[in-house]
Amino acid sequence: MAESKAAASLEMNAVNGGGVGFDPSMWRDFFVTYAPPLSQGVEERMRARAERLTGEVRRKMFGTGGEGGVTMRVAEAATLVDTLERLGLDGHFQREIGVVLGRLRYTEADFAGSEDDLHTVALRFRLLRQHGLSVSTDVFDKFRDGTDSFRSSLRNNPRGLLSLYNAAHMATPGEITLDDAVVFARCHLEAMSMKGELKSPLAEQVSRALDIPLPRFPRRLETMNYLAEYEQEDEHDRVLLELARLDFELARSLHLKELKALSLWWRELYESVKLSYARDRLVESYFWTCGVFHEEKYSRARIMFAKVFGLLSLMDDTYDVHATLEECYKLNEAIQRWDEGAVSILPKYLRMFYLQLLSNFDELEDSLEPHEKYRVSYAKNAFKISSEYYLREAKWSNNKYTPSFAEHLEVSVMSSGFPMLAPVVLMGVHDREGVATEEAFKWATSIPDVVTASGEVARFLNDIASHNVGKNDKDVMSSVECYMAEHGVGEEAALVAVAALAEHGWRTINRAFMEMGSGLLPAALLIVNLTRTLEVIYLGGRDGYTFGGDIKGLIISLFLDPVAVMRI
Incomplete structure (x- = not known):
């Protein structure tokens, strides 16, 4: 069976490599060498069949x-x-x-x-x-x-x-x-x-x-x-079922091609920056990406999002688990300058990462049409803001500072990544979709209720997970710990309270959805999709991004298990 072969191959991959403190990637080069099951001829016939069935469904049902x-x-x-x-x-x-x-x-x-x-x-x-x-x-x-x-x-x-x-x-x-x-x-x-x-x-x-x-x-x-x-x-309806299976398999075929290209990109990046302490989680981040937008028309957006996600993860781990406070100050200064000349102020081990960061953003800009290039400035600014908040947390950690719950939330929602990722989600979406308008970028970077509430859900679910699985020595106090300290309650009561706040975040998202203009709904939906995937990543208090083994079965099912479709 496809699953058992994939699982056996993955067991061989899950050796060597990876960073200190984090498990190595269990995928390694699996998707680089994996041969997708669809040949070009079969895929073309399946696509032609799907187009015919789409027309049939439209006439029959509408x-x-x-x-x-x-x-x-x-x-x-x-x-x-x-x-x-x-x-x-x-x-x-x-x-x-x-x-x-x-x-x-x-x-x-x-x-x-x-x-x-x-x-x-x-x-x-x-x-x-x-x-x-x-x-x-x-x-x-x-x-x-x-x-x-x-x-x-x-x-x-x-x-x-x-x-x-x-x-x-x-x-x-x-x-x-x-x-x-x-x-x-x-x-x-x-x-x-x-x-x-x-x-x-x-x-x-x-x-x-x-x-x-x-x-x-x-x-x-x-x-x-x-x-x-x-x-x-x-x-x-048999016609609808056949169309759905064809559509799923055709999209998956593209996902596997993207995974191969991204795996090659990540292998070169990860090996060149030599940040062995950082998480090697390209496949997990791509799984998350497909939760945001899976349709074939979003291919460019997926690739751009996954790359920025990977770069952000490297920066996050540098601040969180490795850099000294002085190095954090220097890294933030360089990122705020966003210029190759700033590389000289960095410690040697961060210079290649910094150059790769700038180079990759230049490549992302090159992949956009001339009238779309303005989008990259939104992503850069969001990246700079994230760095500022990572630095604030690093100062808290270094000084053993215990913030109030409100103060913690003000910073940690921004450091959750969601305010930064909101414009990145939109960056690669084609104009013809009517989603990534300039109005949508201005909305996303204004940190509206949908983005703030999504950041709260992300922060609370992440902190519940980190409380369950343990923290790194340099980690700042979590929202759970701040709640315990401020309210004088035990772990159980704090975990219940923080889970209730995550629930409130979802309700705020629901309210915002019904109050916003229809023109922004498509962009907001992508943010909500990003938040939905959190529920799986952190289900039951696990952390499926940091500990990739927790979602290994889901990844195999989504990308590798056979789907019953008619082979034309």
Whole structure:
């Protein structure tokens, strides 16, 4: 089997190399030498088949003009949008989905509130909010009893409960109704799971949601799982399923080519800078990248993002685990100057990294069209800002300083990387997508609520993980430790409080999504996708980026395991 061969090969790779304090990369040159399963001829025939099927789906499900949403009933329309999104096909039908959502927005399900209707009402609610469209929690009143609690009869409706649970995670701060919905649905879903009352594929979907609710689950991973689950549904559409499998495999073929090119780039970079203390995590960072944008049209954006992510990681580890405070000052000074002449102020071991940093940014600028080159200045400025905040943390660590929780948050949200990565996410997106506008870059670098809240989620999940797995000697105090010191509580209470703050961050993201203009939603969605992948990286208090073995199985499944597609 492909998985066992890949696993065996990886065991051979996971020897030698890597940095002091961090495990070596288990991938090494695996993706440099790996031979993708699709030949050029097969891929061309698959692509031609996918194009024919796309047209067939458009005619069959939306009508000739893509206006099928006008005649669909609410349940049918909501199910179609959900299916296309979970199968990863929504990018092919954006205009048609917009028509359907427009109808869903102004047409509520005409139900009396029976148990069977809960699924449709909750599904409509979640879809609208995920697309930045406001919808009131009043739609759930019909499912509550005279005591304002959810009706006990709903506990026997697992499909409806799962939809309610996922919908409730689109809550904004202070929405008590949705707090109640999460507790109610989770309680009964967990009970049914423990008793073995759920059948496949619902059992797998419930298990996944209890770990990470659907609105926070990376879309590419959901598609990977849902391809097999959709086939088990009695009313699945065979044409849609075939198209989804072809689309997944074609995108994966491109991902493997990108992984090879990036692995070669990283090997040359990592070996030339000789920062053996830094994490060797190219494959893990690319996994994260595919959680942000997986579609073929984002190839340039993925490559640019992955490269900057790698450079930022090298700088982060230099400040965090190796450099003296004096060296941190010098590194920051050089980065603020951003000029080759500044290399002389650096210690010798950092000079090659600095030159590579400048050289790679020049290459990124060269890969952009003339009217796009302004974007690099946004990324450079964000990189400089990150360096400033890394230096502030280095000073705290060197001086054994314990900041207040608020002071810690002010700095650590910025050092989380999200404020820096917000413009980098947009840097390689082509103009024709209508995503990376100059307005979007100005928005991203103004540190809006979506970016701030994403940084909070990143900081809190990272600190919970670092508290579980242990810290480096030079690490600054975490938000968990600052909370313990400021509030005089133990580890357990602090971990619960910080997890609650991460939850609040997600709710702030939800609110911001419904309040922002539609022109910025596509850019904001990429930031949210970056945040979704955090939930997997840090699931259960692990750190899948630092300790790559924790997500090895996911990477094998996403990039290497076979997908059942028709070979033309």
